[in-house]
Amino acid sequence: MTQDKGIIDHMACECLLGRARVLNRVLTGIYDDELRPFGLKATQLNLLVVVAKVGPIRRIDIGKLLHLDPSTLTRNLKVMLINGWIQEVADGEDGRGLPLQVTAQGRDLLNQIGPAWRKAQDRTQNLIGEDGATLLLKLAGNMIGGPRG
Amino acid sequence: MTQDKGIIDHMACECLLGRARVLNRVLTGIYDDELRPFGLKATQLNLLVVVAKVGPIRRIDIGKLLHLDPSTLTRNLKVMLINGWIQEVADGEDGRGLPLQVTAQGRDLLNQIGPAWRKAQDRTQNLIGEDGATLLLKLAGNMIGGPRG
DNA sequence: TCAATGTATTTGTATATGCAATATAATCGT
DNA sequence: ACGATTATATTGCATATACAAATACATTGA
Numbered sequence: 183m184t185q186d187k188g189i190i191d192h193m194a195c196e197c198l199l200g201r202a203r204v205l206n207r208v209l210t211g212i213y214d215d216e217l218r219p220f221g222l223k224a225t226q227l228n229l230l231v232v233v234a235k236v237g238p239i240r241r242i243d244i245g246k247l248l249h250l251d252p253s254t255l256t257r258n259l260k261v262m263l264i265n266g267w268i269q270e271v272a273d274g275e276d277g278r279g280l281p282l283q284v285t286a287q288g289r290d291l292l293n294q295i296g297p298a299w300r301k302a303q304d305r306t307q308n309l310i311g312e313d314g315a316t317l318l319l320k321l322a323g324n325m326i327g328g329p330r331g
Numbered sequence: 332m333t334q335d336k337g338i339i340d341h342m343a344c345e346c347l348l349g350r351a352r353v354l355n356r357v358l359t360g361i362y363d364d365e366l367r368p369f370g371l372k373a374t375q376l377n378l379l380v381v382v383a384k385v386g387p388i389r390r391i392d393i394g395k396l397l398h399l400d401p402s403t404l405t406r407n408l409k410v411m412l413i414n415g416w417i418q419e420v421a422d423g424e425d426g427r428g429l430p431l432q433v434t435a436q437g438r439d440l441l442n443q444i445g446p447a448w449r450k451a452q453d454r455t456q457n458l459i460g461e462d463g464a465t466l467l468l469k470l471a472g473n474m475i476g477g478p479r480g
Numbered sequence: 481t482c483a484a485t486g487t488a489t490t491t492g493t494a495t496a497t498g499c500a501a502t503a504t505a506a507t508c509g510t
Numbered sequence: 511a512c513g514a515t516t517a518t519a520t521t522g523c524a525t526a527t528a529c530a531a532a533t534a535c536a537t538t539g540a
Contacts, residue, residue, distance in 0.1 A: 189445040194384040198455045199362045200377045201471030206355040207398045213348045228349045235343040249356045278488040278535045296338040306347045322350030427518040
């Protein structure tokens with residue numbers, strides 16, 4: 183019985199995933215808040231930025247960069263295609279799925295969003311502190327592009 | 332133009348939310364992996380643990396603890412009610428929604444899960460390092476129970 | 481060439497999440 | 511006691527996420 187209380191207390195107080203998920207929700211709220219006037223969610227901004235920076239890029243490679251399942255990308259990117267922020271480009275090399283690149287409209291949107299993103303970034307930095315920000319960048323930086331799972 | 336590239340590069344390389352979300356996906360994958368034999372997801376474990384530790388507790392108070400929207404809790408907890416891991420308790424004080432508590436079955440499940448949770452916890456600790464784990468606990472620890480948003 | 485294998489995408493299904501609006505219950509002011 | 515306000519929960523809607531299975535294209539080996 184004391185054993186029972188023990189493990190549950192451990193899971194309640196020390197679970198790294200629980201903390202990561204709280205952090206994720208709080209931060210997502212901050213960025214979504216600042217992005218609301220622009221009609222896109224934080225997740226979509228992250229995707230748009232990647233496509234703008236390293237595109238043309240296939241879905242599978244976005245997934246490897248950001249640890250996202252291909253099926254998730256099919257659906258998330260569909261909204262962005264419909265909104266005209268990104269487009270498929272014909273490369274004539276592989277018929278299994280065309281690479282994606284940012285559109286002029288998408289690039290304009292990114293530039294308009296710049297200050298709002300900065301505001302969210304500053305709010306987050308104030309919340310988690312400089313050491314928190316540094317470590318978060320380092321931690322996930324090690325994961326980006328690494329093996330899935 | 333150089334200005335354009337500048338802000339996009341910043342958003343790609345320094346976005347704290349982007350990193351938090353990658354971290355969240357990777358860690359969720361680790362815990363889900365270890366929990367798969369038990370038929371519940373990591374999110375459900377986090378909820379079950381909270382209910383077991385501080386229940387009976389109302390949905391609204393779970394939300395305040397974990398920064399979760401009430402509507403999210405309505406739906407996530409419904410699955411757990413159906414599975415018999417938690418139950419509503421009549422307290423006769425407030426008709427707007429009964430507090431939730433863990434069932435004997437839910438408590439058994441938690442105890443069975445203990446070693447798997449520990450394995451996921453260890454895998455995570457190895458991945459993010461001791462300083463990463465410490466900071467993650469501290470960071471989100473400051474958020475738990477704090478104001479929403 | 482063509483069958484076998486491998487890779488990229490999509491679809492089906494289930495859970496996770498938040499906002500806006502609604503419903504319902506409690507409380508407060510008079 | 512009653513109307514107004516507040517608090518809690520739910521529903522409708524949209525997006526986010528992953529696994530399993532199906533699909534489509536590519537590559538390889540005989």
